[in-house]
Amino acid sequence: MELDVRIKKKLKHFDLDVSFSCAEGRLLAIVGPSGAGKTTIIRIIAGLDRPDAGFISCRDTVWADMSAGINVPTRKRGIGYVFQEFTLFPNLSVYKNVAFAARNRDTVEYLLKMFDIWHLCESRPHLISGGERQRCAICQALARDPKVLLMDEPFSALDALSRRKLREMMKSIKSELHIPIIHVTHDIREALFIADDIMPVVQGRVEQKWVMHFMLTARDFDRARCSPTRAEKRRDEEEDIELSIKAKEYMK
Amino acid sequence: MVDLLPLYLSLKLAAVSTAVLMVVAAPISYALVFHRIPGKSFLEALINLPIVLPPTVLGFYLLVALGPRGSFGRAWESVFGSPLLFTFTGIVVASLVYSLPFAVAPMKTAFCRIDRRLVENAQILGLNPMAIFFRVILPNSLAGVAASAILVFLHTIGEFGVILMVGGSIPGKTKVASIAIFEAVEALRYSDAWLMSLALVPVCYVFLLLVNRLTPEAQHGT
Numbered sequence: 419m420e421l422d423v424r425i426k427k428k429l430k431h432f433d434l435d436v437s438f439s440c441a442e443g444r445l446l447a448i449v450g451p452s453g454a455g456k457t458t459i460i461r462i463i464a465g466l467d468r469p470d471a472g473f474i475s476c477r478d479t480v481w482a483d484m485s486a487g488i489n490v491p492t493r494k495r496g497i498g499y500v501f502q503e504f505t506l507f508p509n510l511s512v513y514k515n516v517a518f519a520a521r522n523r524d525t526v527e528y529l530l531k532m533f534d535i536w537h538l539c540e541s542r543p544h545l546i547s548g549g550e551r552q553r554c555a556i557c558q559a560l561a562r563d564p565k566v567l568l569m570d571e572p573f574s575a576l577d578a579l580s581r582r583k584l585r586e587m588m589k590s591i592k593s594e595l596h597i598p599i600i601h602v603t604h605d606i607r608e609a610l611f612i613a614d615d616i617m618p619v620v621q622g623r624v625e626q627k628w629v630m631h632f633m634l635t636a637r638d639f640d641r642a643r644c645s646p647t648r649a650e651k652r653r654d655e656e657e658d659i660e661l662s663i664k665a666k667e668y669m670k
Numbered sequence: 671m672v673d674l675l676p677l678y679l680s681l682k683l684a685a686v687s688t689a690v691l692m693v694v695a696a697p698i699s700y701a702l703v704f705h706r707i708p709g710k711s712f713l714e715a716l717i718n719l720p721i722v723l724p725p726t727v728l729g730f731y732l733l734v735a736l737g738p739r740g741s742f743g744r745a746w747e748s749v750f751g752s753p754l755l756f757t758f759t760g761i762v763v764a765s766l767v768y769s770l771p772f773a774v775a776p777m778k779t780a781f782c783r784i785d786r787r788l789v790e791n792a793q794i795l796g797l798n799p800m801a802i803f804f805r806v807i808l809p810n811s812l813a814g815v816a817a818s819a820i821l822v823f824l825h826t827i828g829e830f831g832v833i834l835m836v837g838g839s840i841p842g843k844t845k846v847a848s849i850a851i852f853e854a855v856e857a858l859r860y861s862d863a864w865l866m867s868l869a870l871v872p873v874c875y876v877f878l879l880l881v882n883r884l885t886p887e888a889q890h891g892t
Contacts, residue, residue, distance in 0.1 A: 464794060466793070493793050493794070493796045493797060497794060498794075499791070501787055501791065505788055507788065507791075507809075507810070508810060509809045519796050519797070559794075562795060562796065
């Protein structure tokens with residue numbers, strides 16, 4: 419039950435041309451700088467954008483085959499999508515947001531408890547923290563038992579602590595989901611931490627050699643923008659060493 | 671004793687026009703905001719035309735179109751067997767055309783304020799366009815829809831020129847409050863004009879207050 423993607427699309431500054439696949443239970447991170455075409459890739463998989471050419475299939479079902487004129491509408495693809503910023507329905511409580519398109523009530527309760535937001539059931543989205551909102555968004559996406567989970571920089575709008583917590587949560591539950599997960603991020607450290615496979619994208623193309631470059635740039639950027647405490651510094655350095663080893667292994 | 675029938679007719683006309691326009695304007699506003707329509711700017715200009723046209727000009731065109739020689743009037747008569755001009759139904763049709771921009775504009779503004787990603791999220795969650803409208807767009811733009819309803823209601827109460835052209839002044843049928851006030855003044859019955867005008871002021875004022883409370887600018891204190 420794989421997700422197969424081969425797509426081409428002419429964008430404003432470059433042509434997007436990528437091919438990849440992702441097996442069930444695996445998390446593929448698409449990494450790259452801003453404007454590299456990462457979000458466009460998952461929007462095309464979701465059916466929110468239309469490719470100029472290409473083929474997308476999941477579980478032997480063709481979602482798009484531009485040569486045959488097939489482009490299944492978004493609502494019929496059965497996907498889960500977590501947006502970069504909060505897209506919960508503001509008029510509904512946390513419970514109702516998750517139950518919005520859920521297959522059954524038991525799933526809603528199970529997910530809310532698993533993501534530790536059961537106690538917020540009755541709260542409206544604007545009354546809970548960013549991290550809680552994003553956990554609710556992940557629950558909403560998973561509640562309809564999706565065939566694929568797409569995540570578009572889901573942790574980028576969160577503070578460091580919430581980001582770390584959610585990364586760990588995703589890492590621990592990804593194998594339980596038994597579906598392909600595509601995670602878009604510009605943060606190579608995040609990708610190295612949670613992903614099984616990494617696909618660096620630069621100017622609309624897959625560029626494997628950029629993994630190490632992203633790693634170093636991200637580290638320098640993180641150091642430049644914040645003034646961490648001594649404990650945080652030590653933890654970051656340990657994480658850097660660990661991730662550098664991982665990146666080098668990945669490059670082999 | 672003041673005749674309250676024109677006041678009742680005004681309120682009835684406003685209520686019917688508001689109810690019909692809410693149903694008509696909602697899909698129009700939805701389509702204008704969320705769909706690519708060929709000739710969209712032409713359509714919008716056509717909808718907004720009653721705002722800039724003198725009511726008598728609009729009334730004249732409606733008189734011709736709804737009359738027995740007009741295509742709409744003829745079609746109506748052949749289906750329902752009765753004419754449209756100088757009837758209550760006739761003035762309802764006229765006021766629908768006249769008040770359409772006042773229904774569409776606030777609704778369109780309210781729909782524009784809805785984050786597109788909410789609509790995309792609803793598509794991803796499997797909703798069809800109709801379900802998206804009723805489950806996402808409408809509940810999240812209730813203030814705009816209510817403001818639209820109140821504006822249409824008030825605008826219809828204040829109509830004069832178009833109603834006079836299409837409906838004339840038939841007591842109990844088309845003689846609404848604004849026409850009755852005009853006639854009272856012409857007949858030098860100032861006390862009647864005073865009383866009817868005074869009855870309209872608090873109604874309009876309370877509804878306008880409601881509009882102000884419902885518009886986002888007022889909610890943000892700007």
